[in-house]
Amino acid sequence: MSDSSTRPDRTVDAIADRYVADYCALHPLTATYIGVPGHEHELTDFSPAGFAARQELARKALAAATAATPVDAREQVAREAFLERLGLQVEMYDAQVPQSQISVIDSPLHELRMVFDLMRTDDDEAWESIDARLAAFPAALAGYRETLLVAADQGHVAARRQIAEVAEQVRSWTGQSGTSGNFFDRLVEGAEVAAGLRARLEQHAREASDATAGFGRFLDEELRPRGRESEACGRELYTLGSRYFLGTTIDLDETYAWGWQELARIEAEMARVADLIVPGGSVDDAVAALDADPERQIAGKDAFAGWMQQLADRVVAExxxxxxxxxxxxxxxxxxxxxxxxxxxxxxxxxxxFSRPGRMWWAVPDSQETFSTWREVTTVFHEGVPGHHLQVAQTVYRSELLNRWQRLMCWVSGHGEGWALYAERLMDDLGYLDDPGDKLGMLDAQAFRAARVVIDIGMHLQLSIPEDNPFGFHPGETWDRELGLEFMRTHTRMEDDQIKFEINRYLGWPGQAPSYKVGERIWLRAREEARARLGEDFDLKSFHQQALDLGSIGLDPLQAALARIS
Incomplete structure (x- = not known):
């Protein structure tokens, strides 16, 4: 394939491509995550100086792209996407969000731990890279610790409970709690390498584990006492987070009200499907019947991974x-x-x-050993095809249409998660959810995402629960963690450990959770507008291809681009 972004007259593409190379040099973990070679032995500098260098890089690239003139419509879309993303990135830096971020799902600590999941282990060279990163682990955590303390001195710090939850994750990773054992020990125990390299791997794994455990103590003993008492971030910070995750500005109060209505609509549809499973029965009756069906149960994590793989492969082929x-x-x-x-x-x-393929992962809670397939068919569609795997991997492939930044680095949650949720519903339209149990699983997942809209906005903005809400749920009371837990337990069918994780996730990652349903809402609206505009000429396959060929993009530029689809 030719790469049109390498043409010398494509100034915007050149700026974006140079930004990828420069950013990967400053953030080697990102290089591994997006598949750019050459940095496998390095770790990111998470000290204040490291964050400052990345912030300055973003400012310079933003200024260069602002001054650049696109040569055609494709480069114009690329420029709009680049300016939107980097502009918000600079705003986030200025608000000290990346520098103070510590949550159960997103932080430099999690990036450092998770990068090893993506590294090769098939030869000595690969293990040498792993060893180099393990050896650098203590220094990377020390730099991050310094950054968190500087941010705290300036009044930017996570909530106390969030910090405590991350400290508990650290205890699980380092084998101090839970049943999974020590992550670092398990990482190196299967290395088939020479004795000298094995000795270094084991030593550096111990040192990385000790440093991680020490970081957990720092969180508990030093940072947590300085944390915010309130888990709610407030409207100003939430608005910034919402804009970052969506690529558009939404009316938070209207979206909160819509979330209630959407959840009620989905649950009414769930009741109709439940009646097909247990005539005259409730949704809970249908769930009990499905969970009692041995044909829909899988025991063991390995067996469940095999089931997911088989379904994902079949869907891709079809x-x-x-x-x-x-x-x-x-x-x-x-x-x-x-x-x-x-x-x-x-x-x-x-x-x-594509030497490393796209992967879907499930960090299964320690307590879970059995899996209900009726709940997870839609998860495979969401994470695989036609969800994230189709969306992300085909973007990586389209070098003739997209510059390197668009293909590898640009990610907007509202676009990506909105597409994946849209893909779940699309599979119902295409006949893949004709089984009532599988359809109930999809609707249950949709209800879960709609409930997120309500409680994420409600908890962080500390809104009142509507007096006339459709469920009679605590009318007039103000949202807090306990009400969020109760609401999720009432409106989802998840294991309680997962529900607790979800609430922790929302409270530590303001604005991300609603991006699924808000993004899906915009994808559905754009499709129907195209259908109305094109009439008999509308072709669903063509619409999807043209839309996916835009790459990941903020929802504002997405709507403008989709409106031009012909």
Missing amino acids: MADVHFDIPAPIRRIECRIAPTSDGGIYYTGPTED
Whole structure:
């Protein structure tokens, strides 16, 4: 494939491509996550100086792109996306959000731990890179510690409870609690290398583990006492976070009200589907019947990963060249159980050369040993095809249409998670959820995302619960953690450990959780506008391809670009 972004007259593309190389040099963990080679042995500098260097890089690239003139419509879209993302990135730096970030799902600590999941282990060179990073682990944590303390001195610090929850994660990773054992020990125990390298790996794994455990004590003993008492971040910081995750500005109060209505609509549909499973029964009756069906149960994490892999492979084979154009390298996806038990489900993209495929991961809680497939069919669609894997991997592939920054670095949660949620509903339209149990699983996941809209906005803005809410749920009371837990227990069918993780996630990552349903709302609206505009000429497959070919993009520029689809 030719890469049109390398043409000398494409100034915007050149600026964006140079930013990828410069950023990877300053943030080697990102290089590994997005599949850019050459930095496998390095760790990111998370000290105040490291953050300042990345902030200055963003400012310079933003200024250069602002002054650049696009040569065509494609480069104009690229410029709009670049300016939108880097502009918000600078705002986030100025507000000290990245520098003070510590949450159960997103922080430099998590980036440092998770990067090893993506590293090769197939030869001595790969293990040498792992060893180098393990050796640098204590210094990286020391730099991050300094940054958190500087931010705290300036009044920017996470909530006390969030800090305590991360400290508990550290105890789990280092084998001080839980049943998963020590992550660092497990990382190196299977290394088939020479005795000298093995000795270094074991030594540096111990030192990395000790440094991580020490960081957990720092969180508990030094940072937590300085943390915010309130877990709510407030309207100003929430508005910034919402803009960052969506790429648009929304009316938070209107969206909060819409979330209640959307949840009520979905639950009414769930009741209709439940009646197909247990005639005359409730949703809870249908859930009990499905969970009692041995054909819908899988015991053991490895067996469940195998089931996910089989379903993902089948869907890719059936979708390719029928509903979507799926290039050959994208038809490979891996389903894996994550090496930690934090409770998250996530996707990681492929490398540029596809030597590392796209992967869906599940960090299964320690307490979970059985899995109900009716709940997880839609999860495979969300993380795999036509969800994140199709979206992300095909973007990596489109070098003839997108510059390197668009293909590898640009990610907008409202666009990406909105697409993945849209993909779940699309699979129902395409007949993949004709089984009432699988459809109930999809609707349950949709209800879960709608409930997120309500409680994420409600908890962080400390809103009152509407007196006339459709569920009669604590009318007039003010949202807090306990009401959030109760609401999720009432409106989702998840294990309680997962519900607790979700609430911790929302309170530590303001504005991210609603991006799923808000993004889906905009994808659905854009599709219907295109259908109305094109009439009989509307083609769903063509709409999807043209939309995906834009790459990840903020929801404002997305709506403008989709309105031009013909």
